[in-house]
Structures are given as structure tokens and as C-alpha cells.
Amino acid sequence: GENVEQHPSTLSVQEGDSAVIKCTYSDSASNYFPWYKQELGKRPQLIIDIRSNVGEKKDQRIAVTLNKTAKHFSLHITETQPEDSAVYFCAASKGDDKIIFGKGTRLHILP
Amino acid sequence: KAGVTQTPRYLIKTRGQQVTLSCSPISGHRSVSWYQQTPGQGLQFLFEYFSETQRNKGNFPGRFSGRQFSNSRSEMNVSTLELGDSALYLCASSILPTGNTEAFFGQGTRLTVV
Numbered sequence: 001g002e003n004v005e006q007h008p009s010t011l012s013v014q015e016g017d018s019a020v021i022k023c024t025y026s027d028s029a030s031n032y033f034p035w036y037k038q039e040l041g042k043r044p045q046l047i048i049d050i051r052s053n054v055g056e057k058k059d060q061r062i063a064v065t066l067n068k069t070a071k072h073f074s075l076h077i078t079e080t081q082p083e084d085s086a087v088y089f090c091a092a093s094k095g096d097d098k099i100i101f102g103k104g105t106r107l108h109i110l111p
Numbered sequence: 112k113a114g115v116t117q118t119p120r121y122l123i124k125t126r127g128q129q130v131t132l133s134c135s136p137i138s139g140h141r142s143v144s145w146y147q148q149t150p151g152q153g154l155q156f157l158f159e160y161f162s163e164t165q166r167n168k169g170n171f172p173g174r175f176s177g178r179q180f181s182n183s184r185s186e187m188n189v190s191t192l193e194l195g196d197s198a199l200y201l202c203a204s205s206i207l208p209t210g211n212t213e214a215f216f217g218q219g220t221r222l223t224v225v
Contacts, residue, residue: 093210098167103153
């Protein structure tokens with residue numbers, strides 16, 4: 001079955017710098033890759049997703065890139081702000097199958 | 112529009128007991144998925160229901176079961192509770208099967224087994 005590896009498990013960046021979180025997946029048939037953000041004590045919420053027919057997608061300070069050949073995808077956050085502090089989860093799915101999540105990355109934005 | 116509602120929010124149970132958790136999806140959503148969240152393990156998929164049918168199942172023992180009603184509300188049951196079942200249980204609803212579209216999560220039920 002699908003397996004999603006996420007790195008790093010913890011990431012600290014200075015406010016204003018960029019943060020990058022990387023994920024790899026095992027099933028080459030996976031075609032949907034969402035990213036969820038979970039703030040402390042709150043529910044996970046979708047922040048961006050990408051499908052296998054595109055290589056990159058941007059939404060303001062957030063971007064996701066996908067390399068199907070290497071089976072990895074990354075989340076990029078630019079100009080980080082204190083409210084970006086949270087746990088971020090990547091996930092992969094074959095579309096008609098269950099979503100498999102990575103174990104999460106705890107992002108700390110340092111003042 | 113009301114979000115995904117999970118009840119109860121907190122539960123304390125004794126080892127060996129059973130527990131039932133409830134999830135009311137967003138109106139119009141026919142898919143409900145359940146996840147177990149523990150520190151360091153992320154979100155582990157339990158099962159997904161769509162239009163009252165279980166579509167997918169994760170790698171959990173048979174003590175974990177679920178069902179979905181005609182109004183799309185879902186329940187999850189855990190029998191013969193073990194200490195290791197202590198976790199935050201999240202459900203998520205979506206219009207289509209979860210693998211295709213955004214999932215909206217509830218706030219979770221925190222289960223503590225003592």
C-alpha cells in the first residue's frame with residue numbers, strides 16, 4: 001500500500017525566512033497530494049493541494065511542487081510569519097482510494 | 112453552514128470497556144473518514160464511509176468498527192479498549208470520496224483509556 005514519508009519532523013526558521021517541508025510517496029499511481037495545517041488545539045485544515053497533472057501550484061506565500069518521476073513533493077512557505085507556526089501534514093491518494101498522511105512537521109517561527 | 116461536529120469531545124474509559132464516537136458531517140457531504148492521531152504517528156487512517164458503505168479500511172484490528180447512517184452521520188466503535196487506544200480521534204467529511212477532494216475535519220474526540 002501507499003506509504004508517505006515526511007521530513008523534517010521539526011523545523012525552526014526565523015520570521016521572514018522561508019520554510020520547506022518535503023514528502024516522498026511510494027505508489028506511483030497516486031495522483032492527489034493535499035497539505036493540511038493544524039494549529040495547536042485545532043482541527044487540521046487544507047491549505048493547498050496539487051494533482052499529478054501539474055508540477056507546481058502557488059497561493060500567495062505558499063507553494064507546492066511535485067516531481068512525479070522522483071515521487072516527491074514539497075511545501076514552500078515564503079516570508080514566514082508567527083501565524084505560520086503549526087504542524088503541517090502532507091498526504092497522498094490515488095483518487096478513489098484512502099488518503100495516507102505523513103507523520104507531520106512541527107514548524108516553529110522564531111521572532 | 113455548520114461544520115463537522117464530533118461528540119463527545121472528551122472521554123475517559125477503563126481498559127476492557129467499549130466506546131462509541133459520533134460524527135455529524137457538513138450538510139450535503141456523503142463521505143466520512145475516521146483517523147487516529149497520536150504524537151509522533153500523525154494521522155492514521157481508520158476507515159471511510161460513503162453513502163452508508165465502507166469504501167476503504169486502514170490497518171487497525173477488528174476491535175475498531177464503524178457505520179454510517181442514511182443521513183450521513185457516522186459512528187465509530189472500539190471494543191475491548193487497550194491503553195494504546197488513547198488518542199485523538201478525528202473524523203472528516205467531504206462531498207466526494209476523500210481521496211479526490213478537500214476533507215473538512217471535526218475538532219475530534221480525545222479518548223483516554225486508564
